[in-house]
Amino acid sequence: MNAVMDTVHGFGVSSTQYLQTHYKDAQGWFLFVSFAADLRNTFFIFFPIWFHLKESVGIKLVWVAVIGDWLNLVFKWILFGERPYWWVHETSYYINGSAPHIEQYPMTCETGPGSPSGHAMGAAGVYYALVTSILAIMLSKEKKTSSKSLYLRVSLWTLFWTIQVCVCLSRVFIAAHFPHQVFMGVISGMIVAEAFNRQKWIYGASLKNYFNITVFLLSFAVGLYLLLKALGVDLLWTLEKAQRWCVNPAWVHLDTTPFASLLRNMGTLFGLGLGLHSPLYTESKKSSSARVRMACIVASLSLLHLFDTIKPPTHTAALFYLLSFCKSATVPLVTVSITPYCMSGALSLQSKKQL
Numbered sequence: 001m002n003a004v005m006d007t008v009h010g011f012g013v014s015s016t017q018y019l020q021t022h023y024k025d026a027q028g029w030f031l032f033v034s035f036a037a038d039l040r041n042t043f044f045i046f047f048p049i050w051f052h053l054k055e056s057v058g059i060k061l062v063w064v065a066v067i068g069d070w071l072n073l074v075f076k077w078i079l080f081g082e083r084p085y086w087w088v089h090e091t092s093y094y095i096n097g098s099a100p101h102i103e104q105y106p107m108t109c110e111t112g113p114g115s116p117s118g119h120a121m122g123a124a125g126v127y128y129a130l131v132t133s134i135l136a137i138m139l140s141k142e143k144k145t146s147s148k149s150l151y152l153r154v155s156l157w158t159l160f161w162t163i164q165v166c167v168c169l170s171r172v173f174i175a176a177h178f179p180h181q182v183f184m185g186v187i188s189g190m191i192v193a194e195a196f197n198r199q200k201w202i203y204g205a206s207l208k209n210y211f212n213i214t215v216f217l218l219s220f221a222v223g224l225y226l227l228l229k230a231l232g233v234d235l236l237w238t239l240e241k242a243q244r245w246c247v248n249p250a251w252v253h254l255d256t257t258p259f260a261s262l263l264r265n266m267g268t269l270f271g272l273g274l275g276l277h278s279p280l281y282t283e284s285k286k287s288s289s290a291r292v293r294m295a296c297i298v299a300s301l302s303l304l305h306l307f308d309t310i311k312p313p314t315h316t317a318a319l320f321y322l323l324s325f326c327k328s329a330t331v332p333l334v335t336v337s338i339t340p341y342c343m344s345g346a347l348s349l350q351s352k353k354q355l
Contacts, residue, residue: 081115
């Protein structure tokens with residue numbers, strides 16, 4: 001089994017070296033794609049836009065992103081996937097020759113296990129949910145066999161797969177993942193998104209549901225970590241490798257650790273529940289005109305952009321995780337209840353003054 005995986009990993013390193021050698025001029029593009037595929041952009045950009053355009057789509061995006069990333073964490077802890085940038089230095093695969101040199105970049109030094117790729121899984125899940133939602137909205141009154149329907153389907157699915165290929169190549173290029181890991185991520189993300197396409201209860205989930213699910217997911221992950229640690233398995237084994245083999249210590253960030261990801265996702269899900277069951281949300285629903293919705297999109301994007309510039313201090317891990325949870329919970333709360341309430345109130349006051 002080890003020999004098979006060494007061969008797979010060796011092919012992956014060769015793929016990374018090939019991309020870095022022959023497509024070095026595309027470095028800026030690959031780095032941008034890795035940045036754009038981060039789930040942070042789903043919460044700070046896609047969710048605010050889609051929640052105010054089509055509430056159900058915005059809610060589904062959060063569920064797909066959060067549950068998908070939680071499953072990604074569990075898979076990573078179970079599969080113990082290597083990453084190219086440290087594997088190439090530690091393997092005995094190149095014992096009869098020199099190990100190939102692969103470049104590292106600011107986004108290379110992820111600190112968690114590598115399989116499956118979180119970026120590929122997140123991008124596949126989010127964009128699959130978006131494509132299927134847009135098709136459902138646009139083709140609800142169209143005949144499925146019409147030329148317009150066929151054109152729209154072909155265009156959106158072509159765009160979807162183009163994005164997935166770019167994300168996969170990007171992650172391999174920067175030596176953060178092996179090819180089989182990004183492939184697994186894409187397939188897993190699509191499965192998660194398709195599962196939530198069939199779940200209608202998430203649109204009417206109570207605050208108690210949100211609280212219970214958040215507690216369950218958090219408890220399961222922490223429980224799995226403690227259980228395996230008691231059995232002598234250190235699930236944070238990758239952090240030492242990242243710190244040892246990353247060429248620039250400043251590229252090893254606390255916010256890429258498994259627990260940072262877990263707390264961010266749990267905060268986002270719980271914040272969505274709080275927002276949807278806030279009195280402010282109920283009040284703002286009474287005047288959700290197109291004008292108010294567009295104002296909410298602009299205001300939400302602006303506020304969240306400013307909010308994202310506030311980074312929790314990293315000198316204490318526990319404090320960083322706690323503040324990450326609170327910050328993540330604030331994002332959907334601002335989008336769902338606070339901004340719509342303020343915008344509808346401000347626009348209503350402006351209309352009264354004009355009268």
